[in-house]
Structure formats: C-alpha cells, structure tokens
Amino acid sequence: MFQAPKGTRDIVPPESHRWQRLVAVFAEVVGRAGYGLVQSPMFEDIGVFQRLGEGTEVVRKEMYDFFDKGDRHLALRPEGTASVVRAYNQHRPTVPWKVWYLTPCFRYEEPQAGRFRQHHQVGVEAIGSADPDLDVEVIALQHDFYRALGLSRLSLRLNSMGGPGDRQAYAERLGGWLGRRLGDLDEADRANADAYPLRVLDSKRERTVAVVADAPLITDHLSDDAAAHFARVQAGLAALGIACEIAPRLVRGLDYYTHSTWEFAAGALASAQNAVGGGGRYDGLAESLGGKPAPGVGFGAGIERILLAADAEGALGGASGSVAVFVVDVTGGDAGRDLTFELRRNGISADRAFDARSMKAQMKVADRSGAQLALLVGEEELATGIVTARHLRSGGGQTALARDDVVREVAALLADR
Structure with a gap:
C-alpha cells in the first residue's frame, strides 16, 4: 500500500476544518486592507528562485528542481514572494499592488515539528511603494491575523538591513570580522564566513551563536535614509500598540531583503522552533527578475507551525463538525x-x-x-x-x-x- 512521501502528509477532515477556519480568518483580516487573492503556478523557471540568493540553503540544497519534457529547467516553489513578484513584472498592475496568497511550498530538508518537505503558507505582498508606513501596515496585518486566531503569547523581533549599499558594506565588514574568528565558529559555518557572511548570523549552532554575539551590528552602520526609514517603522508600530524587540542580528534566510526584516515567535512553542512567520522589504527583487524597479514588502506565515502554536495556547478551537x-x-x-x-x-x-x-x-x-x-x-x-x-x-x-x-x-x- 502506498504512503505519503517522507516529509509530506494528508490533511483530512476533521483536521482540515481548522485549516479552513484559519484561511477564512486570514482572508478576512487582509481583505479589509484591500488585499486580493493571487494564485500563481507552483513551479517556475528555476531562475526565479535562484534570485533568492546563492548563499541560501534553499537554493544550494533544498529546492526540488527538474527538467520537463521540453528540457526546461524548472523548480517547485520553495517560498511565496518570488512567484508573486514575477507575476507583478509580467502583468504590470496598478501600484501599490496589494495581494495575498495561499500556497504549498517545497523544500528538501529534514522534517521537523510544524515544517514538512511540503508545507503551506499564507502571506501578503505589497509592491510599488517604498513608504515605510507600508512596512507598518504589513507587519500590523500579520500581528492582527495572529490575534484574530486567538494567539496571545507572541513576540515580534525587528531589524533593518538598510539599503543595498548598506547591506553590501556591512557584509564586507562582517566577513572580515568573522575571518579573524574563523577557528571559533562551528565547523559547519566556516565555509560561509567569507562568501556568505550574513548566513553565519542566521546559524542556530551554539558555538557560532556565541561568537556572533560580539559581531558588528548592521544597525550601527545604516545610511541616514535607511535610519530614517527604520525609525518611521518603529514609530508606526508604537502608535498602533504593537510591541517589538530590536534584533540587530536578525537577517532571516533569504538574500533579497532590504530595510525592514521581522519575525514573529510563539512563546507557547519551544524556542528552537517557535517562529510562526516573518517577512521584510525587498526593494531590488523585481528588477533582479527582469522587471522595472519596484519596491515591495511582504510576509509569509506557515500554517502548520501556526496550528501548533494554536494547540499550545488552546486557540482556534479543536476539530469541529462540518454540518449543523x-x-x-x-x-x-x-x-x-x-x-x-x-x-x-x-x-x-x-x-x-x-x-x-x-x-x-x-x-x-x-x-x-x-x-x-x-x-x-x-x-x-x-x-x-x-x-x-x-x-x-x-x-x-x-x-x-x-x-x-x-x-x-x-x-x-x-x-x-
């Protein structure tokens, strides 16, 4: 008898009723802000996803890629943003283009709690405006979505990657600093220290975490424009009553982020696996995918991990009957x-x-x-x-x-x- 492949699972009633409620809540929250549903193919030309960054584990090791019968090199979607930006470039809608998605994502990684080789995300993307208030709107929508589900034990970590020039200058400075501490890093992280130093900040290995605790901070090296953008975002969140912790070593796992980056963690889950979603600004991604320059900002949130947090808090309710x-x-x-x-x-x-x-x-x-x-x-x-x-x-x-x-x-x- 055939079984679901490793790292995948079937979502069947009555568990699927909770998925339906989660998606309905998400659509309601973001719909009130004018975000409309976008559906794009679950596979793309592999080049779309290679723009996530050659230094990312997703591109180097985790993508499901294949050649089709026309000898086209394709890949299954590992995350939601790149496909939406490709669709923006193709259709050139009126800006700001505010959309939401529900999608499976595919990554060849070792399965863990709330994360599978096929996992599922909801998310939003807002493309066509560099206004930091749009960052605030997107972060607030994610925050309000979790609250609408009944989650209360949440924390928000916020950082700025600065503009492209800031990021590049910081990467060079960080690479030099890591080079002088190379022997102290976990062996698995040493290869990244020179070529992809920001990936070292993203490491969860204890030896490396201890080393980078003393590393230079990007927030100390922001341009005036980037610092003003970051300050505006913080002020906007404070005005909306959304508490955040400034986390200057938060880089997340993708190379396209500029300016705001953030992550929500669920306090009801074990700290090693408590992220329930995050996002950031990606002002250069549309251009890197062959389109005209178009700033953008968005987030993705994993459904499986959110449901684990809901279970831990007793939120969202259990599986319910499908009829009255x-x-x-x-x-x-x-x-x-x-x-x-x-x-x-x-x-x-x-x-x-x-x-x-x-x-x-x-x-x-x-x-x-x-x-x-x-x-x-x-x-x-x-x-x-x-x-x-x-x-x-x-x-x-x-x-x-x-x-x-x-x-x-x-x-x-x-x-x-």
Whole structure:
C-alpha cells in the first residue's frame, strides 16, 4: 500500500476544518486592507528562485528542481514572494499592488515539528511603494491575523538591513570580522564566513551563536535614509500598540531583503522552533527578475507551525463538525434527500446517511458528524407532516417541527445554541 512521501502528509477532515477556519480568518483580516487573492503556478523557471540568493540553503540544497519534457529547467516553489513578484513584472498592475496568497511550498530538508518537505503558507505582498508606513501596515496585518486566531503569547523581533549599499558594506565588514574568528565558529559555518557572511548570523549552532554575539551590528552602520526609514517603522508600530524587540542580528534566510526584516515567535512553542512567520522589504527583487524597479514588502506565515502554536495556547478551537444538521430518514430516503437539499439551499449546512441503514446506525453517524441537531423522519412523522428535531449536544431533548415550516424553525433552534 502506498504512503505519503517522507516529509509530506494528508490533511483530512476533521483536521482540515481548522485549516479552513484559519484561511477564512486570514482572508478576512487582509481583505479589509484591500488585499486580493493571487494564485500563481507552483513551479517556475528555476531562475526565479535562484534570485533568492546563492548563499541560501534553499537554493544550494533544498529546492526540488527538474527538467520537463521540453528540457526546461524548472523548480517547485520553495517560498511565496518570488512567484508573486514575477507575476507583478509580467502583468504590470496598478501600484501599490496589494495581494495575498495561499500556497504549498517545497523544500528538501529534514522534517521537523510544524515544517514538512511540503508545507503551506499564507502571506501578503505589497509592491510599488517604498513608504515605510507600508512596512507598518504589513507587519500590523500579520500581528492582527495572529490575534484574530486567538494567539496571545507572541513576540515580534525587528531589524533593518538598510539599503543595498548598506547591506553590501556591512557584509564586507562582517566577513572580515568573522575571518579573524574563523577557528571559533562551528565547523559547519566556516565555509560561509567569507562568501556568505550574513548566513553565519542566521546559524542556530551554539558555538557560532556565541561568537556572533560580539559581531558588528548592521544597525550601527545604516545610511541616514535607511535610519530614517527604520525609525518611521518603529514609530508606526508604537502608535498602533504593537510591541517589538530590536534584533540587530536578525537577517532571516533569504538574500533579497532590504530595510525592514521581522519575525514573529510563539512563546507557547519551544524556542528552537517557535517562529510562526516573518517577512521584510525587498526593494531590488523585481528588477533582479527582469522587471522595472519596484519596491515591495511582504510576509509569509506557515500554517502548520501556526496550528501548533494554536494547540499550545488552546486557540482556534479543536476539530469541529462540518454540518449543523444531520437528517435521519427510515422511510426509504426520499424525505431525507429532499429535506437535506432544502436546508442547504436556505443556507443551513446539512448531511444525511445513505444505503437505507437502520435508525440506530444512522444516529451513530449523526453523532459522529458533530451536528447540533438531528432531524428524524419515520413513518409517523411522514404521515403527520412533522419532523422530529433531536438536540445532539445538549441533553438529547426533542422538538416536533412542522414540515412545511422546518427551515425557519431549524434556523431558530440553531440560533439558540
């Protein structure tokens, strides 16, 4: 029997109901700010993702890439931003282009808690404005999304990578400093010290973390424009009541970030794996993908990791039933069929049993469905034009409903629950 590949899993009901609620909350929060859904192919020309940076683990080791039957070198999407920026370049929409996405991401890495070789993200991108207030808007949307899910034990770490010139100058300074401490670094990080020094800051290895605690800080080497941008972002977050910790060694894992970078961590999770999403500004990415210069900012948030945090905090609720009403018909099925569709067409979620099963068997299915009400149709109900409503979650009391007025009466019963 075939199994899902290593590092992947099936999301099936009732767990998938929580995914639906999470995505619905996300769409509602960002939709109020004018962000519309964008869907792009899950594979692209590999060059789109190579712009993430040759020094990143994603590009060097983790991408799922292949040649198709036309000998085109393609790769499965490892993250959400690059594809959206490619789509922006291709379609040239009115700016600022404010969009959100829901996507699977693919990385060949060792599976861990909340992170799989196929994991899933929601995110937003805002392209076409360099205004630091747009950074504030995007960070605040991510913050408000988590709050809307019921997460409270969150912390925000914020940094600035400065402009492209600041970043390059800092990388050179950091590389020289790391070169003098090369023997103190973890052996696995030494190869990055010269070619990709910012990657060393991103290391979680204990020896390296201890060394870089004394490394030069990029926030001490920002241009005046970059410092003003960073100050405006901090002031905006403070005005909105969003607390943050300045984290001058936060670089995240991708090379396209400029100016603001940030990460949200869930205090309810173990510190080594507590990031639930982050983002940053990427003012040079559109140009690097062949388009005209277009500043942008966005974030991505991993669904699996968010649900782990929700479980740890008791937020979002557990898996729930998919319908409000379950129809039990032991008169042949016609009444159950018609009643089920009448309820659905009037906005009430409903299901029924099939295969002419017994009353006892159908009631077991009704109970497992998670429905609030079971509507029973037996020979007596059929003859007298009524439906018996049984309360499945509150003591099992019963109420006789007129068949001709069943939709209104069921709606009233559900409203009282």
